[in-house]
Amino acid sequence: MDPSDQKLFTVVDFVIFGVLLAASLGIGLYHALSGGRQRTTQEFLMADRSMKCLPVSLSLIASFQSAVAIIGVPAEIYTHGTQYWFIGCAYILGLLIPAHVFIPILYRLRLSSAYQYLELRFSKPVRICGTLTFIFQMVIYMGVCVYTPAFALNAVTGFELWGTVLATGLVCTLYTTIGGLKAVIWTDVFQTLVMFAGQLAVIVVGVQKTGGVSEVWRKVWEGNRISALDLNPDPTERHTFWTLGVGGVFLMLSLYGVNQAQVQRYLSARTEKDAVRSCYMVFPSLQLALALSCVMGLVMFACYCGEDHSSKLGTASRDAMVISFVMDMLQGLPGLPGLFIACLFSAALSTISSAFNSLATVTMEDLIKPHFPAMTEARATLLSKALAMSYGLLCLAMAYLTHLMGDSVLQVALKIFGMVGGPILGLFCLGIFFPWANSTVSIRRAQHGVACFPTVRFYSLSYMWYSAFNCSTVILIGLIISFLTGPMKAEDVTPGTVYPLLGKLLCFLPERHKKKLCGVTPQVQTVRSRAAPRIVKLVFTRGTSTECILVSGVVAFAL
Numbered sequence: 001m002d003p004s005d006q007k008l009f010t011v012v013d014f015v016i017f018g019v020l021l022a023a024s025l026g027i028g029l030y031h032a033l034s035g036g037r038q039r040t041t042q043e044f045l046m047a048d049r050s051m052k053c054l055p056v057s058l059s060l061i062a063s064f065q066s067a068v069a070i071i072g073v074p075a076e077i078y079t080h081g082t083q084y085w086f087i088g089c090a091y092i093l094g095l096l097i098p099a100h101v102f103i104p105i106l107y108r109l110r111l112s113s114a115y116q117y118l119e120l121r122f123s124k125p126v127r128i129c130g131t132l133t134f135i136f137q138m139v140i141y142m143g144v145c146v147y148t149p150a151f152a153l154n155a156v157t158g159f160e161l162w163g164t165v166l167a168t169g170l171v172c173t174l175y176t177t178i179g180g181l182k183a184v185i186w187t188d189v190f191q192t193l194v195m196f197a198g199q200l201a202v203i204v205v206g207v208q209k210t211g212g213v214s215e216v217w218r219k220v221w222e223g224n225r226i227s228a229l230d231l232n233p234d235p236t237e238r239h240t241f242w243t244l245g246v247g248g249v250f251l252m253l254s255l256y257g258v259n260q261a262q263v264q265r266y267l268s269a270r271t272e273k274d275a276v277r278s279c280y281m282v283f284p285s286l287q288l289a290l291a292l293s294c295v296m297g298l299v300m301f302a303c304y305c306g307e308d309h310s311s312k313l314g315t316a317s318r319d320a321m322v323i324s325f326v327m328d329m330l331q332g333l334p335g336l337p338g339l340f341i342a343c344l345f346s347a348a349l350s351t352i353s354s355a356f357n358s359l360a361t362v363t364m365e366d367l368i369k370p371h372f373p374a375m376t377e378a379r380a381t382l383l384s385k386a387l388a389m390s391y392g393l394l395c396l397a398m399a400y401l402t403h404l405m406g407d408s409v410l411q412v413a414l415k416i417f418g419m420v421g422g423p424i425l426g427l428f429c430l431g432i433f434f435p436w437a438n439s440t441v442s443i444r445r446a447q448h449g450v451a452c453f454p455t456v457r458f459y460s461l462s463y464m465w466y467s468a469f470n471c472s473t474v475i476l477i478g479l480i481i482s483f484l485t486g487p488m489k490a491e492d493v494t495p496g497t498v499y500p501l502l503g504k505l506l507c508f509l510p511e512r513h514k515k516k517l518c519g520v521t522p523q524v525q526t527v528r529s530r531a532a533p534r535i536v537k538l539v540f541t542r543g544t545s546t547e548c549i550l551v552s553g554v555v556a557f558a559l
């Protein structure tokens with residue numbers, strides 16, 4: 001595609017892109033001027049805990065479905081076939097465990113930041129560790145998300161690179177800063193619908209231009225792009241059912257179970273039931289999003305049959321090739337190129353706005369408020385808005401750094417989650433599933449050690465195992481150290497911070513056997529306030545059937 005070829009974008013296309021930015025700003029403005037007008041941190045950061053499950057579920061999709069997925073997944077399917085699609089199997093446990101383990105615990109503790117859990121369960125330093133690790137992870141990820149659409153468009157269409165990054169970053173910073181979490185969630189809803197529409201348009205036009213569904217199927221089948229179930233147990237093999245279906249579960253848990261951006265949405269729900277239901281509702285939409293991006297890669301293959309366009313494009317990046325394919329398909333259809341650009345930037349905006357807001361929340365709740373307990377609500381809200389803005393500007397700087405990363409954007413994003421998200425998941429699992437785990441200094445060292453591991457040992461392991469490996473390493477080291485330094489006693493565990501795994505697992509046993517087998521399972525009462533006496537009511541729980549099946553399934557799977 002010759003970048004100087006201007007007929008690519010008609011006025012209609014620019015108008016559609018402009019409408020996306022204007023609508024996002026409008027939603028931000030509406031929430032700045034309605035409701036409590038964003039005057040308290042409860043409203044600005046937690047949406048007054050008044051959200052219903054539908055907007056929360058669409059917002060949960062949007063947070064980790066950015067232009068990286070819109071561009072990176074079709075590029076992955078085009079190059080390697082549909083093996084990546086098996087990550088959809090990881091969505092089952094990857095959403096069931098958050099719904100039945102993480103949400104009940106985190107919701108009943110009535111937190112604002114997920115990392116407050118780490119102080120309740122372990123100690124303040126562990127909480128700070130979790131917060132700083134989260135900030136590090138999201139700042140880098142934000143950079144990738146802003147840079148990806150702008151770079152890909154610029155490479156193919158001559159679309160002004162830094163002007164677009166600036167426009168996107170500023171619009172996003174503005175509506176996040178003035179509208180708070182309510183604006184972020186409602187713009188996510190709107191942007192998720194635009195994302196689906198854009199991908200659908202490319203697929204419909206692409207299939208039609210490539211000669212119909214049967215023709216597309218014939219070409220991808222002959223081109224050997226429909227991957228069979230690859231049960232190869234080799235952990236260094238990049239994509240197999242195990243790296244995607246099992247390694248992917250840990251990746252999903254690190255995002256949908258303990259990542260502040262998602263936890264904040266669960267906590268903004270009106271009731272715990274709404275939060276759990278929103279987690280269930282994510283499943284079909286996430287499968288749809290995955291299907292759309294995989295089918296887009298297949299249609300692209302049917303169209304180009306694996307040709308390499310790097311010479312024509314002047315870049316070997318498969319990501320840029322996806323844009324070139326889209327523009328080839330949509331050229332001459334006024335409005336559709338604009339719709340796809342709106343889709344690309346909707347994916348980016350919905351992810352970075354979630355990142356800004358969650359970064360402002362944890363900075364406020366974990367790093368500032370504890371040192372200024374007497375800070376007035378008005379000042380705290382103002383500071384939260386200033387934080388959201390500063391993270392917005394920081395994100396633009398990170399976009400430039402991404403420029404230097406080079407690797408395919410999907411790999412970069414997934415590696416970040418694995419390397420940094422994995423150890424945090426390990427900390428939460430250690431606290432939730434192992435009541436005797438304690439928080440000696442060494443856990444923090446273990447976590448940092450593991451986070452730096454990838455540079456030393458990981459080059460051979462499939463990047464899809466990073467989350468699982470880091471998480472298990474933190475748990476293992478944490479348990480060993482806890483036993484060496486003296487396990488925590490049940491009565492010292494803060495009520496409401498552990499999941500009675502053994503009790504649920506053996507739920508089918510009669511009480512007297514359970515008592516003998518798992519000692520006394522501390523079923524902790526929901527904590528009403530931090531001041532709650534540290535008495536653990538040692539009462540048995542009869543696990544609900546779903547939870548029993550779920551827990552047994554997890555353990556069976558793990559074994």
Ligand SMILES: O=C(O)CCCC[C@@H]1SC[C@@H]2NC(=O)N[C@@H]21
Nearest residue numbers: 064065066067068069070289413
């Ligand atoms: O799209 C992105 O920004 C990051 C790549 C996808 C992140 C993971 S992959 C499994 C899960 N499904 C999604 O749509 N996002 C997350």
Ligand code: NA
Nearest residue numbers: 062065347351
């Ligand atoms: Na997004």
